[in-house]
Amino acid sequence: MKNLKTIIAVxxxxxxxxxxxxxxxxxxxxxxxxxxxxxxPYFVFRSVLRMxxxxxxxxxxxxxxxxxxxxxxxxxxxxxxxxxxxxxIPVLGYLPPVILMFSGALPGELGYELASIxxxxxxxxxxxxxxxxxxxxNIPNDxxxxxxxxxxxxxxxxxxxxLPAIFPSFVTGSILAWGGGWYFLVAAEMLxxxxxxxxxxGIGSFLGSAVFSLGNLPSAFLGLCVFVFVVFFINSFVWKxxxxxxxxFNTQTMVSEGTQPLVYSEFGPIxxxxxxxxxxxxxxxxxxxxxxxxxxxxxxxxxxxxxxxPSKKRHTRAxxxxxxxxxxxxxxxxxxxxxxxxxxxxxxxLQSLAHVLDTRPNLQNLPLFGLYSASRIFVAYIIALAWTxxxxxxxxxxxxxxxxxxxxxxxxxxxPALALFxxxxxxxxSMFGGSGMSVEIASILLLLTxxxxxxxxxxVGAVKSIPGNILEASRAFDLRGWQFYSTVVFPAIIxxxxxxxxxxxxxxxxxxxxxxYINYGGQVYxxxxxxxxxxxxxxxxxxxxxxxxLIVATMSAIVLLMNYLIWRPLFNYAERxxxxxx
Amino acid sequence: MFVPEIEVKHVGREYSEGRMRKKILxxxxxxxxxxxxxxxxxxxxxxxxxxxxIVAGLDTATTGKALFRGRDITGPNPRTSAMIFQTxxxxxxxxxxxxxxxxxxxxxVPKEKxxxxxxxxxxxxDLDDFADAYPYELSGGMKQRVGIARALAVEPCVLLxxxxxxxxxxxxANQLRRDVLEIWNDAKTVTNTFLMITHLIExxxxxxxxxxxxxxxxxxxxxxxxxxxxxxxxxxxxxxxxYEMCDMIRRMISYNTGEGKQx
Numbered sequence: 001m002k003n004l005k006t007i008i009a010v011x012x013x014x015x016x017x018x019x020x021x022x023x024x025x026x027x028x029x030x031x032x033x034x035x036x037x038x039x040x041p042y043f044v045f046r047s048v049l050r051m052x053x054x055x056x057x058x059x060x061x062x063x064x065x066x067x068x069x070x071x072x073x074x075x076x077x078x079x080x081x082x083x084x085x086x087x088x089i090p091v092l093g094y095l096p097p098v099i100l101m102f103s104g105a106l107p108g109e110l111g112y113e114l115a116s117i118x119x120x121x122x123x124x125x126x127x128x129x130x131x132x133x134x135x136x137x138n139i140p141n142d143x144x145x146x147x148x149x150x151x152x153x154x155x156x157x158x159x160x161x162x163l164p165a166i167f168p169s170f171v172t173g174s175i176l177a178w179g180g181g182w183y184f185l186v187a188a189e190m191l192x193x194x195x196x197x198x199x200x201x202g203i204g205s206f207l208g209s210a211v212f213s214l215g216n217l218p219s220a221f222l223g224l225c226v227f228v229f230v231v232f233f234i235n236s237f238v239w240k241x242x243x244x245x246x247x248x249f250n251t252q253t254m255v256s257e258g259t260q261p262l263v264y265s266e267f268g269p270i271x272x273x274x275x276x277x278x279x280x281x282x283x284x285x286x287x288x289x290x291x292x293x294x295x296x297x298x299x300x301x302x303x304x305x306x307x308x309x310p311s312k313k314r315h316t317r318a319x320x321x322x323x324x325x326x327x328x329x330x331x332x333x334x335x336x337x338x339x340x341x342x343x344x345x346x347x348x349x350l351q352s353l354a355h356v357l358d359t360r361p362n363l364q365n366l367p368l369f370g371l372y373s374a375s376r377i378f379v380a381y382i383i384a385l386a387w388t389x390x391x392x393x394x395x396x397x398x399x400x401x402x403x404x405x406x407x408x409x410x411x412x413x414x415x416p417a418l419a420l421f422x423x424x425x426x427x428x429x430s431m432f433g434g435s436g437m438s439v440e441i442a443s444i445l446l447l448l449t450x451x452x453x454x455x456x457x458x459x460v461g462a463v464k465s466i467p468g469n470i471l472e473a474s475r476a477f478d479l480r481g482w483q484f485y486s487t488v489v490f491p492a493i494i495x496x497x498x499x500x501x502x503x504x505x506x507x508x509x510x511x512x513x514x515x516x517y518i519n520y521g522g523q524v525y526x527x528x529x530x531x532x533x534x535x536x537x538x539x540x541x542x543x544x545x546x547x548x549x550l551i552v553a554t555m556s557a558i559v560l561l562m563n564y565l566i567w568r569p570l571f572n573y574a575e576r577x578x579x580x581x582x
Numbered sequence: 583m584f585v586p587e588i589e590v591k592h593v594g595r596e597y598s599e600g601r602m603r604k605k606i607l608x609x610x611x612x613x614x615x616x617x618x619x620x621x622x623x624x625x626x627x628x629x630x631x632x633x634x635x636i637v638a639g640l641d642t643a644t645t646g647k648a649l650f651r652g653r654d655i656t657g658p659n660p661r662t663s664a665m666i667f668q669t670x671x672x673x674x675x676x677x678x679x680x681x682x683x684x685x686x687x688x689x690x691v692p693k694e695k696x697x698x699x700x701x702x703x704x705x706x707x708d709l710d711d712f713a714d715a716y717p718y719e720l721s722g723g724m725k726q727r728v729g730i731a732r733a734l735a736v737e738p739c740v741l742l743x744x745x746x747x748x749x750x751x752x753x754x755a756n757q758l759r760r761d762v763l764e765i766w767n768d769a770k771t772v773t774n775t776f777l778m779i780t781h782l783i784e785x786x787x788x789x790x791x792x793x794x795x796x797x798x799x800x801x802x803x804x805x806x807x808x809x810x811x812x813x814x815x816x817x818x819x820x821x822x823x824x825y826e827m828c829d830m831i832r833r834m835i836s837y838n839t840g841e842g843k844q845x
Contacts, residue, residue: 473671475640477685477736478658487684491675576718577675 001268007236010407014229018222027218034219047202054120062128070136081326087126088559092513093552094122097340119188124177131173135166155292168246175239182416211422231414241267334553342545356546366554373529377508380447392459417449425520439525443515450511454503462496495574502567585652586613587775592646605800606632619776621786624796630779660685663740664733670725672717679713685736703731723754737772744779783828788815797838
């Protein structure tokens with residue numbers, strides 16, 4: 001396996017670091033003052049199991065809806081806006097409906113466990129679903145026509161063409177999904193609604209309670225190292241090798257000369273999973289096909305609506321209809337949310353919206369708060385952009401820097417930002433005091449943790465994928481220094497940069513709720529913005545469902561509008577200038 | 583003293599792959615004079631592209647050296663030699679005009695002075711109607727025209743071509759071969775020394791003054807054959823002399839590679 005030595009060195013460092021620090025500062029006693037420390041391995045087990053359960057749901061959900069919406073136009077008309085709106089709702093916006101549905105419905109811990117899994121699901125699902133959807137639509141036309149010509153249709157088309165073809169995107173989506181899941185693990189294991197908190201055993205809740213309830217920083221540091229250890233371990237032994245393996249499924253690079261022969265031992269332990277799937281496929285694949293095809297023949301007519309209709313050119317009327325559909329679905333989903341929140345707070349029936357607007361004057365400030373939050377994200381985005389552009393290009397261009405810094409950046413990315421929050425808060429407050437300005441700084445730093453890695457890794461990827469012939473041509477014409485960067489590198493990374501920006505802004509809106517309202521050491525630090533307002537609204541003495549829903553709706557509307565008015569047009573424009581199209 | 587434009591002296595190139603040393607080129611020597619059209623011909627993987635890159639200054643020889651007018655080639659220099667790529671290597675976000683401008687920008691020609699040069703080569707390559715088009719709007723043949731114009735625009739002494747027609751369809755390739763020969767013949771263009779890499783015997787014999795034949799890896803010179811068939815050779819399909827030459831080279835290569843010993 002490649003980099004095995006580096007991986008083991010990093011993992012050992014992560015284990016040794018707390019021991020060294022505790023010995024040096026003589027903190028062992030206070031670490032063990034937290035009785036939960038001895039349960040850490042069990043907590044890790046529970047958290048990983050929880051993530052795995054959520055991921056299994058995500059795989060089923062993402063493949064089903066991604067493939068249906070990718071293959072068939074009619075379901076897509078409806079599914080695409082629904083998925084898009086659901087994606088734009090911040091993860092913590094799902095908290096009320098999820099808790100309501102499961103905490104009361106099932107006895108004891110099981111309900112909360114399911115609620116937690118479902119919350120992680122909402123942080124994971126969209127990355128996988130949209131990756132699958134995009135990949136299905138990108139299956140090369142010749143592959144589609146060839147399968148049609150050989151009569152590979154229906155179930156067989158899905159299993160033998162679609163699934164292998166989308167595998168690389170599926171893995172990329174899964175990596176993003178796990179990142180998103182880890183990010184919110186602290187929140188997902190400390191289910192808080194209104195003023196009540198329900199704690200589930202796990203590494204996230206260990207970290208949260210070590211900081212917020214016990215104020216035991218040494219044990220929190222230990223928890224953080226264990227957390228990073230787990231994330232880094234899973235990334236190194238599962239996701240990195242799988243994405244290497246996935247390269248062999250890339251439909252675009254079949255003719256390239258540089259493809260290396262497939263050496264399974266390079267994939268490390270995960271190769272046994274690949275073998276296992278292969279074996280299952282060899283043993284039961286044909287039987288599964290026969291069974292599914294017989295089902296398809298018997299019930300196929302029911303699914304007649306699933307006909308592949310080539311998409312027509314867009315007309316103005318179609319665009320208007322799409323907008324109308326979006327507005328309608330958005331209103332419906334938000335109304336459902338309001339209902340769930342009301343049910344969760346047991347304040348049904350809902351009051352009239354007009355009455356709420358009168359009694360909660362803060363609601364008139366929603367646009368202003370939105371502007372505040374957007375500017376805060378913008379500042380964080382610019383800071384992230386500045387350092388990731390420099391570092392990303394430098395790291396991607398130099399093998400030496402790569403060897404030194406890549407493990408560090410991998411750790412940085414593996415560190416779930418929510419777990420870092422307490423440390424950032426302590427650092428900023430100890431440096432600048434508890435004044436308004438320092439809270440503002442802390443808030444932007446926290447947002448930064450939710451945005452920068454998307455940019456960084458997309459930039460590194462984009463620089464690395466500049467084709468060799470372009471690099472050679474620029475050398476042959478003796479482009480150097482600034483000229484080389486301005487004429488070749490910067491334009492070349494724009495599509496990747498835009499993709500990273502879309503993800504970064506999505507991540508930032510998600511991080512907003514926890515970044516603008518920080519409860520640490522019994523004191524609340526907050527700035528003005530949508531995130532802080534949402535926290536205030538949910539913690540109010542008499543929470544108002546409409547108020548909460550309107551704040552969530554505002555966030556989600558801003559995300560949607562930015563995507564449709566800014567990012568997508570830019571991205572589509574940049575797509576034309578990709579290397580593959582030349 | 584007479585100094586050739588390009589001299590390749592005992593060039594060898596080795597790569598290390600893990601613990602293995604791979605020899606690509608072995609003691610290759612030849613020279614190219616001004617106004618000569620030379621083709622390097624060889625089976626795939628014989629190191630002919632590496633050889634071209636060493637002449638371009640993009641790669642360095644492990645042993646021996648490459649010279650331009652008696653001076654060592656130490657790095658790429660667009661004023662000395664410009665390259666045309668098999669896969670075009672155009673910048674997707676630049677228009678045809680801007681792509682052709684690229685080399686002039688890099689050698690520091692001021693903006694006002696770039697324009698007449700760029701327009702000259704746009705006209706020469708018949709790209710007038712496509713000056714503002716982006717590469718994705720062009721066919722393969724048009725893209726390679728842009729690649730040729732880009733290389734000529736820096737007005738280098740030597741034009742280097744790395745299998746420039748092998749990514750094109752047969753008809754387009756034929757047309758472009760004629761165009762390249764016309765440019766070579768044209769006294770008005772500054773560039774008149776051409777070095778081309780190819781694996782097609784007919785292409786080499788049709789275009790070159792001399793064909794340098796390389797062996798299979800590691801590449802050694804197994805023949806330096808002057809082609810004295812009168813130009814233009816556009817009617818080569820009917821010329822027995824042309825086919826005799828091709829057959830001779832073909833025998834030379836198959837004898838070397840050990841394939842088809844019965845010939």
